Amino acid sequence: MRITVPAADTVLDPDSVDLFDPALYATGDPHAVWHVLRARSPVHKQTLPDGRSFWSVTRYRDVNDVLRDHTRFTSSKGTLLSILGSPDPAGGKMMAASDPPVHTAIREPLMKVMSHRALIDRQPQIRRIVHRTLLGQLLDGGVWDVATAAADFPMAFTGTLMGLPERDWPRLTRLTTMAIAPTDSEFQEGSGHATLVAAHHELFDYFSRFVRRHRGGDDDLVGYLCAMDANGRKLRHDEIVYNCYSLLLGANVTTPHAIASSVLALIEHPAEYRRLLADPTLVATAVEEGLRWSSPANHFMRYAVRDLKLHGTQIRAGDALVTWLGSANRDEDVFADPYRFDVGRRPNRHVAFGFGPHYCIGAPLAKIALNLLFEEIVRIVEHFEIAGPVEHLESNFVAGIKRLPLTARLRDGGEELLRDAVQEGMSVR
Ligand code: HEM
DSSP: OOOOOOOTTOOOOGGGOOSSOTHHHHHSOHHHHHHHHHHHOSEEEEEOTTSOEEEEEOSHHHHHHHHHOTTTEESTTOSSGGGTTSOOTTTTTSGGGOOTTHHHHHHHHHHHHHSHHHHGGGHHHHHHHIIIIIGGGGGGOSOEEHHHHHHTHHHHHHHHHHTOOGGGHHHHHHHHHHHHOTTOTTTOSSSHHHHHHHHHHHHHHHHHHHHHHOOOSSSSHHHHHHHOOSSSSOOOHHHHHHHHHHHHHHHHTTHHHHHHHHHHHHHHOHHHHHHHHHOGGGHHHHHHHHHHHHOSBOEEEEEESSOEEETTEEEOTTOEEEEEHHHHTTOTTTSSSTTSOOTTOSSOOOOTTOOGGGSOTTHHHHHHHHHHHHHHHHHHEEEEEEOSOOEEOOOSSBOOEEEOEEEEEEOTTHHHHHHHHHHHHHHOO
C-alpha cells in the first residue's frame, strides 16, 4: 500500500470513497481517505453495488472499542471483508474467528508456546535465517528486491516452528498471498473469486493431510495443537486444520510487508536511518515505528451482536464494522505528529497487532524476528538506494509491497561480517 502524508486541507467527499476496492491500496491514496473520514465521518457506512454494506471505523479509540469487546462485536461470523455477508465456515472453530469461551480455550494453551519467553531461545536460529534467506543476497552487490526476499522470510521461521517440510514452503507462501490478494494479477489463478477458492481449498487440503500424517508429540506447533488440552478436551481435526491455516496466514502475509515498508521508510527518511546507525539501541523503537507506519494488517472486521451506538451512530444487530488499523495508527488525537516517521517514537501504542482478546498471538515471534533483522541491517548496511519502481499489493486486507528493488552500500567490514554469518547459517540449520 502506498504510504502518503495527506495535505491538511485534503478535499474529498466521504460518500465517494470506496474502501472495499483492493485497487485503492495498490494505486490509490488510502491515507488521504482515512484522514478525511476520521475528521468528518468517523463511523462511515458504505454500501456495495450488490447491496452488502459495512461500517468503517477509522479513529483509534473507536477501533479499540470495537476490537476489545466481544460481547458487543463478535468475531465468529468472519473478520475479513473478503467474506462480507457470508457465514464464515471457520466461525467457532478457528481462534481468530471465535469468541470466548471457544476462543479462550484455544488461545490460552497456545500462548504458552508462543510467548516471548518460550521463543527467545530460537534467536540464534532466526538470526541464521535472517542471513540465509535475506541479507545474504546483498553479497551479490547487484539490485536486491527486498520485498521478494522478505516474502520467503516468515515461512522459514514459522514453517520450522510448525514442522512443515521445506520443499513445501514456496507453494505455501504463494497460496497464502493468493488468499489475501486474489485480484492481484501477479497472484491470480483464474478470476479473483476462483483464486480465493482455489487457495483456500489447496491450503485446507494440505493441512488436513499434514495433520492426519503427523505423528503427534509437541516437537512442533502442529503436534502441540493436536495434543493440547483446550479446556478439558482435545481439538477436533477440523479445528486443528483451521488453526494451522490461521497461524501460517497470520505470519506469512504480514511480516514481509512490515520489513519492506520499514526499509522503504528508512530510505525515504535518510536522517532517521543515520540516527539508527549512530545509536543502534534505537532498533527496538524503530521496529515499533515501522509496524505503526506500515500497519501490514490493514483491517479486521466484527459484526454487531445487538443494536447499539458507536460514536453516536446507530448500529443495528448484524451490521458489519470494519476497523482500519492503518487509520487508527495515524490518529492525530493519539500520536504526536502522526505522519512523521520517528525511529525513537515514545510512547507508541500502535494497533498494528490489534487490540483486546484477539491481539496477535504471533506478535512476540514477529518482534523477535524483526528486531534481529534490523539489528543485522544496522550492523551491515551503510546506505540504501531505490533502484527501480516500487510496486504495491492489490489487497484491502494486507497493506503490502510486492517489489522494492534497491542497492546497498555496506559498512566498513560489513561484507566480511555478512560473509561469515551466511557461511555459519549454511552450516548450521
Ligand atoms: C508483523 C507481523 C504481524 C502483524 C502485523 C499481525 C497482525 C495481527 C492482528 C492485527 C491481529 C488481530 C486480529 C483480530 O483482531 O481479529 C492478529 C491476530 C493473529 N495473528 Fe498476527 N500479525 C503478525 C504476525 C503473526 C505471526 C508471526 C503469526 C503466527 C506465527 C500470527 C498469527 C496470528 C493469529 C493466529 C491471530 C489470531 C489471534 C486470536 O484470534 O486470538 N501473526 N495478527
